Amino acid sequence: MESLDKQNALRMITLFSGAVKGIAFYPASHPAIHQPMVELYKILTSAFSRADQIAWGLIDGIMFYDDHLFFEPSTAISDLTNRMLEKDVGRIIMTADVSFEEMQNFIRLFSNKGISFDVLATQLLQEGILHIHLVRQGAESFDEQDDQNDDVKDDRVGTYNKALAAIRSVCRDIERGRIPNSAPVLRIVDRMVSMTMQEPTTLMGLTMIKDYDNYTFNHCVNVGVLAMALGASLGLDADTVRDLGIAGQLHDIGKTMVPKEILNKPGKLSSDEFEQMKRHPELGSKIIREMKGLAPHIAQIVLGHHLHYNRSGYPQWARKLPFNQMVDIIATADTYDAITTLRCYQHPVNPKTALNEMRKLTGTVLDGALMGQFVEMMGDYPVGTVVRLDTNEVAVVYRPNPLENEAPVVRILIDENGERLPVPREQSLVDHDGSRYASIVAVVDPFLKNLDIGRLVSSGNFY
Ligand SMILES: [Fe+2]
Numbered sequence: 001m002e003s004l005d006k007q008n009a010l011r012m013i014t015l016f017s018g019a020v021k022g023i024a025f026y027p028a029s030h031p032a033i034h035q036p037m038v039e040l041y042k043i044l045t046s047a048f049s050r051a052d053q054i055a056w057g058l059i060d061g062i063m064f065y066d067d068h069l070f071f072e073p074s075t076a077i078s079d080l081t082n083r084m085l086e087k088d089v090g091r092i093i094m095t096a097d098v099s100f101e102e103m104q105n106f107i108r109l110f111s112n113k114g115i116s117f118d119v120l121a122t123q124l125l126q127e128g129i130l131h132i133h134l135v136r137q138g139a140e141s142f143d144e145q146d147d148q149n150d151d152v153k154d155d156r157v158g159t160y161n162k163a164l165a166a167i168r169s170v171c172r173d174i175e176r177g178r179i180p181n182s183a184p185v186l187r188i189v190d191r192m193v194s195m196t197m198q199e200p201t202t203l204m205g206l207t208m209i210k211d212y213d214n215y216t217f218n219h220c221v222n223v224g225v226l227a228m229a230l231g232a233s234l235g236l237d238a239d240t241v242r243d244l245g246i247a248g249q250l251h252d253i254g255k256t257m258v259p260k261e262i263l264n265k266p267g268k269l270s271s272d273e274f275e276q277m278k279r280h281p282e283l284g285s286k287i288i289r290e291m292k293g294l295a296p297h298i299a300q301i302v303l304g305h306h307l308h309y310n311r312s313g314y315p316q317w318a319r320k321l322p323f324n325q326m327v328d329i330i331a332t333a334d335t336y337d338a339i340t341t342l343r344c345y346q347h348p349v350n351p352k353t354a355l356n357e358m359r360k361l362t363g364t365v366l367d368g369a370l371m372g373q374f375v376e377m378m379g380d381y382p383v384g385t386v387v388r389l390d391t392n393e394v395a396v397v398y399r400p401n402p403l404e405n406e407a408p409v410v411r412i413l414i415d416e417n418g419e420r421l422p423v424p425r426e427q428s429l430v431d432h433d434g435s436r437y438a439s440i441v442a443v444v445d446p447f448l449k450n451l452d453i454g455r456l457v458s459s460g461n462f463y
């Protein structure tokens with residue numbers, strides 16, 4: 001059965017094209033734009049009562065909607081055609097469950113002139129728009145597009161962004177009072193497991209991304225990445241590493257139910273506010289128990305992530321319950337990301353200081369044996385450390401070298417003359433054949449060099 005007849009398909013495309021044009025002139029709440037969007041969403045809803053997925057776009061320059069072709073273009077169709085050509089978008093695919101908000105945000109992003117296909121596709125993921133996909137001109141399908149990209153480029157940033165989008169959609173569902181869909185998180189964790197099992201620290205450079213505005217989302221993904229890396233470096237099997245990834249990514253989702261004023265309060269929390277904050281592990285584990293496809297022990301790990309190694313933490317009622325080692329792995333990753341994030345906005349210092357502070361917590365908050373492994377995995381120069389080389393260049397450590405601690409893979413930020421490179425350059429300090437590029441002579445304070453490491457990593461220039 002067709003999702004829309006030709007007349008409604010044309011109406012849908014006309015409304016979409018009009019909304020894309022109109023959003024540049026009116027705020028989304030203005031009736032001149034809001035009303036057509038409501039009508040558009042109504043047509044989409046009726047289409048999704050008959051199909052799980054709809055697509056529209058261009059075939060040989062002709063606009064189509066599913067099986068309908070529009071040979072005689074109206075102004076609205078010509079406008080949309082030009083915008084799609086400009087962005088190299090061949091097809092827009094929407095899947096059932098697309099929300100009004102997603103549609104509205106997509107229209108806003110799509111209306112931006114002069115942005116490339118890749119930028120737009122990344123923005124969709126960053127804004128958690130999961131039910132709208134774009135296919136590039138000439139590509140057969142979204143899946144094929146995705147696979148091609150995987151083959152040709154380092155997809156670590158893409159993976160990180162997809163993980164962010166997944167956790168964002170989970171939190172959005174919670175805010176709307178829905179039981180979150182676990183599928184996007186499970187899908188992306190599966191991908192991260194295969195990358196991590198090949199080389200435990202492969203994704204670790206990404207945990208340098210500390211976005212203050214999206215702290216909770218970045219923190220969740222970072223804890224997932226760090227916990228998986230620690231699990232893999234301990235020699236745990238792929239299923240356990242997968243569980244660590246899932247639990248890490250979901251460990252703080254209970255915070256979605258803590259009032260925003262408390263979460264974002266800059267000063268010290270009152271005892272009543274702290275009591276509310278302390279409920280996030282049990283709130284999170286309760287939501288996880290209701291989500292499909294998650295094993296009960298994931299909920300248990302989330303429940304216990306603030307219990308501390310000596311079980312003196314919260315929730316108090318759970319102190320005597322049995323917990324496995326995964327709880328302490330998550331706690332180690334959680335503490336590291338929290339300390340390095342905090343420092344990032346106060347006075348960024350080298351991650352080694354974070355490790356030293358964590359050492360003081362062993363035996364009480366953290367498990368000493370796990371901490372030993374964590375320090376070993378991080379190496380002498382943990383990822384994110386800014387260093388001066390004997391070539392006089394300044395670089396940031398990007399990947400540890402398990403064979404030679406002193407010679408990690410770095411990204412060179414400042415050349416030998418003190419000039420900032422427009423695009424950081426990746427450099428192995430020692431090559432496979434043993435030839436040496438340079439040695440580290442000192443750790444540099446990024447604050448003095450005015451280097452915002454988090455921003456450099458997330459700028460895309462970095463990778
Ligand atoms: Fe937490």
Ligand SMILES: [Fe+2]
Pocket residue numbers: 219223251252334
């Ligand atoms: Fe946390």
